[in-house]
Amino acid sequence: RKSTAPARYLPPGPRPVPILGNVLDLTAKELWLVATKWAAQFGDVVHVHIMGQRLIFLSSPEATMELLDRKGSIYSDKPPFVMAGELCGCDDMVAFTRYGDKSKRQRRLLNQAFGVQVIPSYHPLIQSETHSFIRRLVADPSKYMDHLRRYAGGLTLSVVYGYEASPNNDKFLTLGEESVDILANKITSGGGIWPVDIFPSLKHLPRWAPGSSFLTKADVWKAKMEEFVDQPYNFVKASLKSGSYAPSFCSTLLEGERECTEQFEVDLKNTANSMYGASMDTIITSFCHFLLAMMLHPEILEKAQKELDSVLGPDRLPTFSDRPSLPFIDAVVSEVYRWGVVLPMSLPHRLMEDDVYRGMFIPKGSLVFANVWAITRDETLFPNASAFLPERYLEKVDPALAKRRDPRNYVFGFGRRRCPGVHLAESSVWLLVATVLATLDISKAKDDFGHPIEPKIEFNNAIFRTPDRFECNIHPRSEHSLKLVRETEGARA
Numbered sequence: 001r002k003s004t005a006p007a008r009y010l011p012p013g014p015r016p017v018p019i020l021g022n023v024l025d026l027t028a029k030e031l032w033l034v035a036t037k038w039a040a041q042f043g044d045v046v047h048v049h050i051m052g053q054r055l056i057f058l059s060s061p062e063a064t065m066e067l068l069d070r071k072g073s074i075y076s077d078k079p080p081f082v083m084a085g086e087l088c089g090c091d092d093m094v095a096f097t098r099y100g101d102k103s104k105r106q107r108r109l110l111n112q113a114f115g116v117q118v119i120p121s122y123h124p125l126i127q128s129e130t131h132s133f134i135r136r137l138v139a140d141p142s143k144y145m146d147h148l149r150r151y152a153g154g155l156t157l158s159v160v161y162g163y164e165a166s167p168n169n170d171k172f173l174t175l176g177e178e179s180v181d182i183l184a185n186k187i188t189s190g191g192g193i194w195p196v197d198i199f200p201s202l203k204h205l206p207r208w209a210p211g212s213s214f215l216t217k218a219d220v221w222k223a224k225m226e227e228f229v230d231q232p233y234n235f236v237k238a239s240l241k242s243g244s245y246a247p248s249f250c251s252t253l254l255e256g257e258r259e260c261t262e263q264f265e266v267d268l269k270n271t272a273n274s275m276y277g278a279s280m281d282t283i284i285t286s287f288c289h290f291l292l293a294m295m296l297h298p299e300i301l302e303k304a305q306k307e308l309d310s311v312l313g314p315d316r317l318p319t320f321s322d323r324p325s326l327p328f329i330d331a332v333v334s335e336v337y338r339w340g341v342v343l344p345m346s347l348p349h350r351l352m353e354d355d356v357y358r359g360m361f362i363p364k365g366s367l368v369f370a371n372v373w374a375i376t377r378d379e380t381l382f383p384n385a386s387a388f389l390p391e392r393y394l395e396k397v398d399p400a401l402a403k404r405r406d407p408r409n410y411v412f413g414f415g416r417r418r419c420p421g422v423h424l425a426e427s428s429v430w431l432l433v434a435t436v437l438a439t440l441d442i443s444k445a446k447d448d449f450g451h452p453i454e455p456k457i458e459f460n461n462a463i464f465r466t467p468d469r470f471e472c473n474i475h476p477r478s479e480h481s482l483k484l485v486r487e488t489e490g491a492r493a
């Protein structure tokens with residue numbers, strides 16, 4: 001007897017080869033460009049598979065919002081990684097945590113400490129870290145990447161643990177760098193999928209067996225990751241005991257907890273630790289795109305500086321209370337988020353139950369990627385989308401369209417996994433941009449003959465759209481602005 005149930009069609013996509021599926025399609029360096037071509041060819045919901053693992057790419061605001069936001073109760077899981085999770089001990093990192101009780105407990109802690117209403121309590125810290133960054137940048141502009149890493153790491157350590165990093169060779173900054181390097185360039189390089197993720201029984205290999213070297217590596221990496229979970233946390237506990245501490249994410253939550261159970265402590269220290277890795281590359285990449293945009297568009301730099309000068313006058317640096325009076329700076333920041341797109345494929349969400357969307361069948365276990373690159377390049381939403389045009393946000397449009405055009409609704413992710421650091425990131429990036437524009441000029445570097453060097457921009461990271469280091473000329477706008485920068489010395493809040 002023929003079934004009367006409707007046929008279940010998977011979303012369209014490029015033709016796979018037998019068994020391997022679309023493996024070769026997925027090896028592209030900038031996968032988001034390939035996924036955007038698929039969207040043009042097959043539509044805003046595309047299906048591919050690698051050896052049976054189904055991947056779904058969503059390339060429109062409608063599809064991402066309907067599935068990842070509105071149906072968040074089934075679209076918020078994370079894939080189970082045997083190597084990264086079980087063997088390297090990243091199971092408890094927020095971005096890897098499977099959807100359920102643990103992820104909800106972690107999320108609650110994050111909302112308590114990083115909710116929009118709490119952020120002003122971090123403003124003095126953000127301000128003093130921003131000023132230290134500008135001083136270091138003025139002292140040695142060629143090392144802007146090192147200063148940026150120091151800024152992002154130092155800010156996270158102080159906000160999360162109340163720890164003030166020392167100027168040179170700080171032990172926690174070094175440990176943080178080592179852990180982020182292990183996570184990004186070793187454990188999750190190449191998408192984080194190891195043979196043991198496809199054949200989990202490999203984890204039972206004896207250590208002497210050929211092909212088991214990944215187990216020994218996992219032991220070493222796990223030990224380093226654990227050191228970075230425990231040591232800064234032990235620092236907070238010891239400071240609380242001594243009574244001398246700077247308020248932080250950890251101290252606030254430890255003090256607010258009536259009964260500090262073992263589970264609470266495990267949740268707290270892993271949630272705290274997750275923020276270091278999550279904030280480093282994202283903040284650094286956002287700032288690199290800002291530098292690049294200013295270097296390529298001197299007219300926008302000048303317009304932004306004019307706005308700042310008219311609001312601040314000659315004798316002070318921007319503060320958060322100036323933000324409502326600086327609409328063009330806000331527009332520059334919005335355009336940095338859209339034009340740069342730090343995570344162009346966001347991070348994958350795993351579907352927990354079979355679903356049907358616009359007649360297309362999306363099976364349980366699919367990994368769903370939001371193609372944020374395609375959305376932020378949509379010409380109907382962002383005319384002349386490849387150009388850096390902050391003015392596009394100053395145009396008066398109805399609130400529904402303004403919401404669809406706000407890049408913040410896409411670049412920080414979706415639904416129940418949306419970036420919990422969004423308000424901290426927003427404040428930190430805004431003050432960096434405003435302070436740099438108020439005090440420094442940015443232009444193309446010059447060769448020995450004084451000709452501008454055209455930057456060659458390459459993106460070699462599979463997950464973050466971080467430009468490779470480029471030459472750039474950064475110097476104080478005037479003697480007076482240099483004096484303002486120097487006066488911030490010793491003014492730590």
Ligand code: HEM
Pocket residue numbers: 094095096274275276278279282283286342343346347348349411412413414415416417418419420421422424425426429
């Ligand atoms: C401009 C800076 C930033 C950008 C563009 C950004 C973007 C993102 C994106 C796209 C995701 C994935 C969301 C999803 O799966 O739907 C994410 C996750 C996350 N972000 Fe951010 N982020 C930034 C800064 C930060 C900062 C400063 C922190 C912490 C202090 C942070 C903490 C996290 C955490 C813990 C997650 C994992 C959330 C989860 O899986 O539940 N991020 N971020």
